Amino acid sequence: MKDSFVIRGNIIYSVDKDNLSVTEGGYAVCEDGICRGVYRELPDEFKEFDLIDCGDKLVIPGMYDLHAHAPQYAFRGLGMDLELLDWLNSQAFPEESKYRDEEYARRAYRIFVEDLKNSFTCRASIFATAHTEATKILMSYLEESGLKTYVGRVNMDRNAADYLVEESAEFSLRETVKTIEETAELENTKFILTPRFIPSCTDELMKGISDIRKQYGLNVQSHLSENFGEIDWVRELCPWSDFYGDAYDRFGLFGGEDYKAIMAHCVHCSDEEIALMKERGVYVAHCPQSNTDLSSGIAPIRKYLNSGLKVGLGSDIAAGYTLDMFRTIVETVQVSKLYWRLVDESMRPVTVKEAFYLATVGGGSFYGKLGRFEEGYEFDALVLDDSSIRTSLELNPGERLERAIYLGNTSLIIMKFVSGREISLEKSAQ
């Protein structure tokens, strides 16, 4: 049967935020791309499935990256001494403008997609640029990769560099519809509406995006309350809004019963904003590396978890410098410790288990029933060989996973599955 097999290994996943399920030498069953559960002994009904014996290796769910800017990948790890608005003008905008050149887009996106394919990430939500052809190129490469992604052609018709800003709201909307229609046949790669952020979209543009959303039934991704300068700017630009998130909401672009919205960062949300996020079911894309690198601050993730918000993790390439979601897990824990120590002692740190949950189940739920090896979940999985991390201790699989998260990188991955389909890895790339 297509995409049906059994993996034997040390199977680990989050039952809930505080508890891991660990089955040493267990069997994870995938039938037609869907998980049929984990077993200590393989039931007879699955004995005719192909068996992939991974021995003592670790088998964990795929990771989900709720926020990444593909066209910024080329300059990851560069220009790391700047804040958001300066960084946009000196790093992000000049690089993004290159994607009007399709040949450049091909060269750069090829590298991004290959590295994403080799990473822990199985599904992701990705910003392209405000260039239709380049966005289509990115989407076609992602389609071939076997990863499942949402990709947005970015809308931005004000307050960006002259060489990058779109000529009009009308142009931006027309090109958006064109991109949606010309990529509608893709199977793994879906369009997601992507107004860059309030400061770069006129009211006319936001209204038009909202109309497209209703017409095509699409999800939305954008940025929210990342930086104090940005928040002040939104207040000036939208005097009719009560707060930043309210500005999205008035246009019907902040999530709701019939569609989902991802808001990246959420570093400085007010209680009012948090309440509306909860009501609308907004997904917080927590990007700790980016928030540190751009000196934006620390998002109060414990507060969001206590408030019952939906939270997943994002790399935010390239304000975050790496696609490596293990690093994002570590930095989620790290910044929460500093938040607890330096900002609010009532908000206890996020644990390693909780951050692992956010990277798998938390973000995964945006894409479907994902992140657990339980009956009915889609079968996304990573097989890790952690033998290169040497120690004199005897460790159990749960300890080995914690250690791999802290010390490992994508070189640990030896197999990767998305909906039960194996992704071919190129081990040479970093």
Add this chain to the structure above:
Amino acid sequence: MKDSFVIRGNIIYSVDKDNLSVTEGGYAVCEDGICRGVYRELPDEFKEFDLIDCGDKLVIPGMYDLHAHAPQYAFRGLGMDLELLDWLNSQAFPEESKYRDEEYARRAYRIFVEDLKNSFTCRASIFATAHTEATKILMSYLEESGLKTYVGRVNMDRNAADYLVEESAEFSLRETVKTIEETAELENTKFILTPRFIPSCTDELMKGISDIRKQYGLNVQSHLSENFGEIDWVRELCPWSDFYGDAYDRFGLFGGEDYKAIMAHCVHCSDEEIALMKERGVYVAHCPQSNTDLSSGIAPIRKYLNSGLKVGLGSDIAAGYTLDMFRTIVETVQVSKLYWRLVDESMRPVTVKEAFYLATVGGGSFYGKLGRFEEGYEFDALVLDDSSIRTSLELNPGERLERAIYLGNTSLIIMKFVSGREISLEKSAQ
């Protein structure tokens, strides 16, 4: 001539905190272990030296790790949800007690030394345990490695777990002298006095260590002002001291004209303490990863630089989880940004260049004339192949170094030299 050669490549080092010297396709000359400078064209006098052509690769100074606990290496990346005093009792002390078993010490220290050898670190200051034989084993392995290190048998005769605390001050002192004398012949590996920290050393022990220091002319390493609980504890234990650092100073163990002291952490130093550190020439071992992992806080490195203190970087294995000094550089920058944003807006973030300077020249000066490829400096160097970090951009060597620091790991290292001697790398280890 012994240890004399020329390396051709892109030669980069810190001229000062704010400026890199970058010589594209230049020649770095090593004569008998000492640098003779960097040249765009190779002078005739060096044309008979062996030429190591590293093509387009990056050639940078070695890195210096001012603070690491070798016996904790086995559990790096584990137990990451604890604070200092709990972590000592549940993680560090139980593991350290195993080193009374020489066979275990051999097995565990072999891994530590091999991984250190494969790392960016050329010289380091290392805590062993309070076990004489195990300390000698560690020192002999380090001696063989070719790295240059200071190693201390730890003194601790109070306030540690029963199974680990030394039986008396007299015993601790006698064993310390024994270790000093039995390792005196080593060439690369030097003894450094290592009272664990004030809470674990009686006054009698501290007095005795001070006497040994004078007798043998040794340097000192310890911990300072890491955590609020610890600082309060020192105040109770040493009511006769004005502050934590003053307690070391009253015993003559805080550095001075004829010897050097490294104090790890220095997260919460008062102005009085900073003034005394400056007067005594104390080396601050800044361990940002550890200070985050144990929720200790953020050391105000900008303040220390402004105050003219000596600052180097430390991994603090295993409260820090990795020996990778590139990661320590990145986290130095990262936490300084959060300090600026969350604690004190007058203390601007540490730049990538400054943190690179601290990892090379800053820490290196503890060990000698190190960290620059200039006439008369000892020749410690790393050759990096960063070709696996792909991009569509044309980058200059300075940009490639910044990117390698953020994105690379020890797998980038293809050659490593300490005092002009090549260290043999085992590329399989992580």
